[in-house]
Amino acid sequence: MKTDNKYDVIIVGGSYAGLSAAMSLGRSRKNVLILDGGLPCNRYTPYSHNFITQDGIFPKEIADKAREQVLKYKTVDLKNSLATEGGKVNDYFEIITDTGEVYNANKLIFATGIKDLLPFIKGFSECWGKTVIHCPYCHGYEFRDKKTGIMIDNEKAFHIAQLVNNLTDKISIITGGNNFLTPEQLKKLKKHNISIIDKEVVEMEQTEGIIKNVVFSDGSKIAFDVIYSSVPFEQNSNIPNQLGCALTDLGYLQVDSSHKTTVEGIFAIGDNSSPMRSVANAVATGNFAGAIVNMELTAEKF
Numbered sequence: 001m002k003t004d005n006k007y008d009v010i011i012v013g014g015s016y017a018g019l020s021a022a023m024s025l026g027r028s029r030k031n032v033l034i035l036d037g038g039l040p041c042n043r044y045t046p047y048s049h050n051f052i053t054q055d056g057i058f059p060k061e062i063a064d065k066a067r068e069q070v071l072k073y074k075t076v077d078l079k080n081s082l083a084t085e086g087g088k089v090n091d092y093f094e095i096i097t098d099t100g101e102v103y104n105a106n107k108l109i110f111a112t113g114i115k116d117l118l119p120f121i122k123g124f125s126e127c128w129g130k131t132v133i134h135c136p137y138c139h140g141y142e143f144r145d146k147k148t149g150i151m152i153d154n155e156k157a158f159h160i161a162q163l164v165n166n167l168t169d170k171i172s173i174i175t176g177g178n179n180f181l182t183p184e185q186l187k188k189l190k191k192h193n194i195s196i197i198d199k200e201v202v203e204m205e206q207t208e209g210i211i212k213n214v215v216f217s218d219g220s221k222i223a224f225d226v227i228y229s230s231v232p233f234e235q236n237s238n239i240p241n242q243l244g245c246a247l248t249d250l251g252y253l254q255v256d257s258s259h260k261t262t263v264e265g266i267f268a269i270g271d272n273s274s275p276m277r278s279v280a281n282a283v284a285t286g287n288f289a290g291a292i293v294n295m296e297l298t299a300e301k302f
C-alpha cells in the first residue's frame, strides 16, 4: 500500500534499466517511485544500435517510449529529480532528493549508471559517441572498412583489435608510448597488418564531432575516420556506498545473480553493476530484478 511518500520500491535512475524494472513491478501493481536525473550516458550519440526492434534509433526516442509505456501503470510514479541522500529508518529505506523531498520504501533499486571520465584532449569530447566510440557492437558496423585507430594504452587494445578486425583491415593501435603488447601479440598484429603508433595524442581535429586527423605530441598528424577509446569511469551515485553496498575491484556495484547488492533489500541493475554495457543488457537486468523484487515483496506480505 502506498501512503503519501511511502512506496513499495524506489528506483533511483529512470533510464533503460530503471524503466524496465518499473514495468515488471507496475504490472504486478506494486507502488513504485522512479527518481530520474535525466542524464543517460549515451546522450552524446545520435544512433543506438544492437537492440532488436530499436536498431539505429535516436537513444532518447527509446527512453521516451519506455517512459510513456511504464507510466500507463497507475501505481508507478516518476519524479524528475536527483536522489542525493539515502538511509535506513526502522524497517524502511529513506531517500532524500535535491528538491528536499523525503521518500520511503521497503526496497531500493539503483539503476544509476556510470559517468565516463573523458580525457582532456582537445576535440575528444566533441567526438565522443560520434566518431570516438567505446564499443564495436554498438557502433563498429557503421565504420566498417574505415580507417580505424584504437587509442587504448593497455592490454584491452589487443582485444579490441581482434574484434574490430572483423569489420575493417585498416587498423592502427595508438599506444600512447606505453609498452604493453607482448611479442606474441605483436606477431599476431603484424600478421593482420595492424600497425602500432607509439606516440601520445594531443588533439583530435574535428568538425561537429566528425574526426579528421589525430595530432601527436611530436606535431605529426594522421587521418582517421574513427577512434576506439576506453575511458575510466566512476559511479554516478554514491548513495549505495552510504548505505554500505560493496563495489567490485573494477568499480562496479557488487551484485549476485539476482542483482542483489551486499545489503539486504537493495538491488543494482544496468551499467552501474555490469561491464556488459548495452541497452539490451540494462533492459534485461531491470526486467529480471523487477521480478525478483516483486517476488520478495509478495512473499513478505503473503
Ligand SMILES: Cc1cc2nc3c(=O)[nH]c(=O)nc-3n(C[C@H](O)[C@H](O)[C@H](O)COP(=O)(O)OP(=O)(O)OC[C@H]3O[C@@H](n4cnc5c(N)ncnc54)[C@H](O)[C@@H]3O)c2cc1C
Residues within 6 Å of the ligand: 012, 013, 014, 015, 016, 017, 018, 035, 036, 037, 038, 039, 040, 041, 042, 043, 044, 045, 047, 048, 049, 050, 051, 081, 082, 083, 084, 111, 112, 113, 114, 116, 128, 129, 134, 138, 139, 236, 237, 269, 270, 271, 272, 276, 277, 278, 279, 280, 282
Ligand atoms: C557514447 C555511448 C554510446 C552508446 N551506444 C550504445 C548503442 O549504440 N547501443 C547500446 O546497446 N548501448 C550503447 N551504449 C551503452 C548504453 O547507453 C548503456 O549500457 C545504457 O544506457 C545503460 O543504461 P542504464 O539505465 O544502466 O544507465 P543510463 O542509461 O546511463 O541511465 C542512468 C540514469 O540514472 C540517472 N541517475 C543517476 N544518478 C541519479 C540520482 N542520484 N538520482 C536520480 N537519477 C540518477 C541518470 O540521470 C540517468 O538518467 C552507449 C554508451 C555510450 C556512453
